Amino acid sequence: MAWEVVIGLETHVQLLTKTKQFSGASTAFGAEPNTQACEVSIALPGVLPVLNKQSVECAIKFGLAIEAEIAPRSVFARKNYFYPDLPKGYQISQYELPVVGKGHLTIQVGNEEKTVRITRAHLEEDAGKSVHGAQEGMSGIDLNRAGTPLLEIVTEPDMRSAAEAVAYAKKLHELVQWIGICDGNMQEGSFRCDVNVSVRPKGSDKLGTRREIKNLNSFKFMQQAIEYETQWQIDTLEDGGKIEQATVLFNPDTGETRAMRSKEEANDYRYFPDPDLLPLEVTEADKTRVKAGMPELPEAMKGRFESNFGLSAYDAATLTASRDVADYFVATVNAGAETKPAANWILGAVSAKLNADEKSIAHSPVSAAQLASLLKRISDNTISNNAAKQVFEAMWAGEGEVDSIIEAKGLKQVSDSGAIEAIIDEVLAANTAMVAEFKSGKEKAFNALVGQCMKASKGKANPAQVNELLKKKLSA
Amino acid sequence: MSQVINNSLKQLGQMLASKQISSVELTQEYLRRIDALNPDINAYITLDKDKTLAQAKAADARIAAGKAEVLTGIPIAQKDIFCAQGWRTTCGSHMLENFIAPYDAYVIKQFDAAGAVNLGKTNMDEFAMGSSNETSYFGGVKNPWDRSRVPGGSSGGSAAAVAARLCAAATGTDTGGSIRQPASLCGFTGLKPTYGLVSRYGMIAFASSLDQAGPMAKSAEDCALMLNIMAGFDEKDSTSVNRPKEDYTRDLNKPLQGLRIGLPKEYFADGLEANVGAVVQAAIEEYKKLGAEIVDISLPNTQLSIPVYYVIAPAEASSNLSRYDGVRYGHRAKEYTDLMDMYCKTRAEGFGAEVKRRILIGTYVLSAGYYDAYYLKAQQIRRLIAQDFTEAFKQCDVIMGPAAPSTAFKIGEKADDPVAMYLQDIYTIAVNLAGLPGMSIPAGFSNGLPVGLQIIGNYFDEARMLNVGHAYQQVTDWHTRMPEGI
Numbered sequence: 001m002a003w004e005v006v007i008g009l010e011t012h013v014q015l016l017t018k019t020k021q022f023s024g025a026s027t028a029f030g031a032e033p034n035t036q037a038c039e040v041s042i043a044l045p046g047v048l049p050v051l052n053k054q055s056v057e058c059a060i061k062f063g064l065a066i067e068a069e070i071a072p073r074s075v076f077a078r079k080n081y082f083y084p085d086l087p088k089g090y091q092i093s094q095y096e097l098p099v100v101g102k103g104h105l106t107i108q109v110g111n112e113e114k115t116v117r118i119t120r121a122h123l124e125e126d127a128g129k130s131v132h133g134a135q136e137g138m139s140g141i142d143l144n145r146a147g148t149p150l151l152e153i154v155t156e157p158d159m160r161s162a163a164e165a166v167a168y169a170k171k172l173h174e175l176v177q178w179i180g181i182c183d184g185n186m187q188e189g190s191f192r193c194d195v196n197v198s199v200r201p202k203g204s205d206k207l208g209t210r211r212e213i214k215n216l217n218s219f220k221f222m223q224q225a226i227e228y229e230t231q232w233q234i235d236t237l238e239d240g241g242k243i244e245q246a247t248v249l250f251n252p253d254t255g256e257t258r259a260m261r262s263k264e265e266a267n268d269y270r271y272f273p274d275p276d277l278l279p280l281e282v283t284e285a286d287k288t289r290v291k292a293g294m295p296e297l298p299e300a301m302k303g304r305f306e307s308n309f310g311l312s313a314y315d316a317a318t319l320t321a322s323r324d325v326a327d328y329f330v331a332t333v334n335a336g337a338e339t340k341p342a343a344n345w346i347l348g349a350v351s352a353k354l355n356a357d358e359k360s361i362a363h364s365p366v367s368a369a370q371l372a373s374l375l376k377r378i379s380d381n382t383i384s385n386n387a388a389k390q391v392f393e394a395m396w397a398g399e400g401e402v403d404s405i406i407e408a409k410g411l412k413q414v415s416d417s418g419a420i421e422a423i424i425d426e427v428l429a430a431n432t433a434m435v436a437e438f439k440s441g442k443e444k445a446f447n448a449l450v451g452q453c454m455k456a457s458k459g460k461a462n463p464a465q466v467n468e469l470l471k472k473k474l475s476a
Numbered sequence: 477m478s479q480v481i482n483n484s485l486k487q488l489g490q491m492l493a494s495k496q497i498s499s500v501e502l503t504q505e506y507l508r509r510i511d512a513l514n515p516d517i518n519a520y521i522t523l524d525k526d527k528t529l530a531q532a533k534a535a536d537a538r539i540a541a542g543k544a545e546v547l548t549g550i551p552i553a554q555k556d557i558f559c560a561q562g563w564r565t566t567c568g569s570h571m572l573e574n575f576i577a578p579y580d581a582y583v584i585k586q587f588d589a590a591g592a593v594n595l596g597k598t599n600m601d602e603f604a605m606g607s608s609n610e611t612s613y614f615g616g617v618k619n620p621w622d623r624s625r626v627p628g629g630s631s632g633g634s635a636a637a638v639a640a641r642l643c644a645a646a647t648g649t650d651t652g653g654s655i656r657q658p659a660s661l662c663g664f665t666g667l668k669p670t671y672g673l674v675s676r677y678g679m680i681a682f683a684s685s686l687d688q689a690g691p692m693a694k695s696a697e698d699c700a701l702m703l704n705i706m707a708g709f710d711e712k713d714s715t716s717v718n719r720p721k722e723d724y725t726r727d728l729n730k731p732l733q734g735l736r737i738g739l740p741k742e743y744f745a746d747g748l749e750a751n752v753g754a755v756v757q758a759a760i761e762e763y764k765k766l767g768a769e770i771v772d773i774s775l776p777n778t779q780l781s782i783p784v785y786y787v788i789a790p791a792e793a794s795s796n797l798s799r800y801d802g803v804r805y806g807h808r809a810k811e812y813t814d815l816m817d818m819y820c821k822t823r824a825e826g827f828g829a830e831v832k833r834r835i836l837i838g839t840y841v842l843s844a845g846y847y848d849a850y851y852l853k854a855q856q857i858r859r860l861i862a863q864d865f866t867e868a869f870k871q872c873d874v875i876m877g878p879a880a881p882s883t884a885f886k887i888g889e890k891a892d893d894p895v896a897m898y899l900q901d902i903y904t905i906a907v908n909l910a911g912l913p914g915m916s917i918p919a920g921f922s923n924g925l926p927v928g929l930q931i932i933g934n935y936f937d938e939a940r941m942l943n944v945g946h947a948y949q950q951v952t953d954w955h956t957r958m959p960e961g962i
Contacts, residue, residue: 039579043799045572046559046581046678048713078795080842082819089798141803270842272851275685275792277714 022049068103499549548591581678599633628658653904660928696945738872794838
């Protein structure tokens with residue numbers, strides 16, 4: 001039987017705020033345990049939550065970025081359950097009325113575009129951490145993370161392959177960084193995905209029973225986990241088994257998923273509106289104000305690159321796949337570079353070097369300004385494209401600025417026609433056989449002669465000039 | 477010195493300012509009285525004489541420096557529901573028996589800033605759940621008017637302390653009547669302000685949408701001075717209302733000519749003790765003499781207020797009390813096999829029977845499948861109850877009636893009958909559900925036991941209510957009467 005996998009994602013995005021969702025404690029990562037746990041974080045008797053306005057702005061930004069309905073009035077609710085790292089015995093979240101409603105995100109898988117519907121996004125607070133093994137026979141609790149602002153983003157079950165799910169997650173990952181609401185650091189848990197996976201016979205419009213893979217913190221693991229889980233579900237069904245709704249964990253060492261708890265043990269969270277917090281109201285004016293502070297969104301920028309700069313759809317998409325790449329490109333153009341060569345160099349030489357050195361473009365050894373000045377030396381015929389590659393390598397290695405490198409390496413192009421003519425004359429005299437071939441109609445011989453001239457000039461002759469002068473001499 | 481304890485806060489302030497008495501002397505007088513009477517009355521859970529006297533000394537220095545405010549140097553009793561830095565703060569529970577608060581509640585900060593002296597932490601029903609103070613882990617409190625009787629609850633310790641003159645004034649909190657019912661049973665003036673007027677920060681939560689702190693004192697004037705300290709916007713409490721500071725003494729002496737008093741027929745129906753009703757009627761006659769007009773009104777949903785309250789308050793409480801899990805502070809069971817066992821034993825040992833009953837009710841009404849029928853329905857009726865008052869206030873300026881259906885009852889009389897106990901709050905609970913201000917003032921006696929008159933005002937109309945209370949206290953002396961043997 002042919003099977004179809006159906007995937008939906010819930011992503012916890014840690015918001016880039018200085019302080020926690022409901023208190024003034026710092027959210028900085030990596031501090032000594034419990035040094036960032038104020039009286040509210042540890043839920044002392046009598047403390048009360050106060051909503052972080054910055055996190056609300058983050059939620060509005062996200063809503064605007066996915067063209068979602070932003071609720072004029074949303075409500076914080078308590079999700080009640082006992083766990084040692086949950087100090088209040090409840091998590092403040094949003095349940096019936098989330099701040100961000102239906103929206104969408106367009107992803108690219110291969111050459112196909114696909115729209116993933118986003119069901120909702122809501123504000124909530126993170127829990128602390130249990131620390132095991134620090135003390136014999138005891139568990140420790142670190143509440144530094146307790147109360148950290150999260151935006152939970154939930155999709156419809158719109159994805160049909162691991163590749164689509166990963167493409168969505170990557171796109172979302174870039175978007176939240178693009179609009180500046182998340183640092184995107186997956187190792188530190190700033191961006192965590194739960195993936196709901198079910199399978200059904202191809203052609204069926206009924207959803208199968210889903211299992212939820214929890215807490216995936218890398219795209220590679222996500223791909224592996226979904227592939228494993230999909231195959232496991234198909235095998236189970238083909239062997240006559242039944243899928244039980246469950247929460248599963250992915251083990252990166254074995255590449256397998258395993259059930260953590262079954263539905264039978266599921267909690268009744270007893271959600272109810274938190275009486276300590278007023279409903280969250282977002283006005284049109286709030287939205288307008290937040291929008292004014294937002295950067296141009298990737299889709300808009302991509303369109304602009306195509307229509308204004310004449311870039312191909314592919315190049316425009318690649319340049320706007322990440323905010324850092326787009327910023328680098330725009331900075332290069334703003335520093336005076338022509339758009340097409342800038343795009344070619346960034347997607348070519350720069351990307352290749354970054355990949356080889358495992359560096360991000362934000363930490364590129366060659367800055368956008370340096371790249372622009374290099375491109376300027378190509379366009380004003382100071383150096384050839386080939387020489388430019390050497391200059392680029394030298395700049396990457398930290399050998400200095402464009403002009404000093406050209407100078408030091410003697411890469412300046414010869415554009416003095418007298419000097420070039422002298423070289424051509426020498427080459428023609430030394431290669432009479434080739435000249436004869438050309439004159440007998442073999443066009444290829446011309447290119448060989450150009451090559452000889454460039455070689456004789458040690459690559460410094462202006463190739464266009466060589467072409468032109470050579471043509472003139474041969475037809476004379 | 478025996479005279480001093482009957483003095484109003486204003487008089488005490490004048491004596492301190494004119495150096496007739498020092499704050500240390502005044503404080504020592506109260507501490508002496510506490511030493512003598514508290515072992516029997518049990519109004520205080522925690523005393524810390526060193527801390528108290530240090531504050532008194534500081535107040536004397538402040539007075540000497542000419543920087544005194546109205547309450548500087550005056551000893552105030554604090555209900556043990558308010559976190560006060562360095563003070564044991566138990567909330568009447570074994571769960572917090574050894575909890576030393578590491579921070580100050582907003583209310584405590586306000587009194588500290590005013591230079592008032594914290595005399596000690598007063599007894600209360602466990603987590604403010606009770607109407608007789610009998611649910612306190614630290615033992616019941618005796619009513620100073622008849623020590624075989626309860627003082628009311630949950631602010632029973634503060635109530636007994638005010639009535640027995642074991643403090644100049646006290647703080648209380650009122651979730652369903654916990655200031656007004658004990659004020660009625662112990663014969664003093666207690667005010668529950670409009671919800672949101674006094675910050676709840678640092679006040680240990682029982683039912684967050686109903687809890688409100690307020691003053692408990694000998695007179696309306698004293699309550700006004702106390703409220704001046706307690707009220708104020710606090711950005712740490714999202715439900716605190718941001719409005720300009722008021723002087724609650726400003727209207728105390730306004731004439732009552734033309735005041736429209738609404739009498740809800742439901743407050744004078746079955747369930748009200750005849751003697752109590754008679755005292756309340758007599759008080760209303762007094763108001764007529766002061767120029768007030770009587771308007772007959774109806775609050776048709778009154779009888780629904782108790783069932784609604786006993787869904788909403790336990791629901792919120794069940795969640796609010798989840799933090800007492802033995803992990804970070806408070807009681808933890810000595811021996812346990814695993815995490816679940818630790819939770820179960822800790823909470824089984826740490827909470828008393830009434831608290832457990834309400835956690836169970838609250839957990840039940842919030843459970844999947846019951847939420848709509850109980851919690852959601854209760855919230856809908858809550859709006860109807862508030863609507864009753866909105867309609868009523870179109871016809872009158874204040875509403876009057878009894879604060880409690882009976883006088884103080886015998887210790888143990890209702891302890892095993894939760895429903896009879898819950899009915900104690902029949903006249904007070906609707907006010908909390910609506911978020912309105914309510915007050916009880918001494919209106920006379922029935923068989924030697926005090927009876928309170930309840931005054932309910934419109935939102936943020938505390939100044940008028942205090943005026944109404946004060947005017948009555950200018951022409952009557954019920955509020956100056958003292959129990960014998962104190």
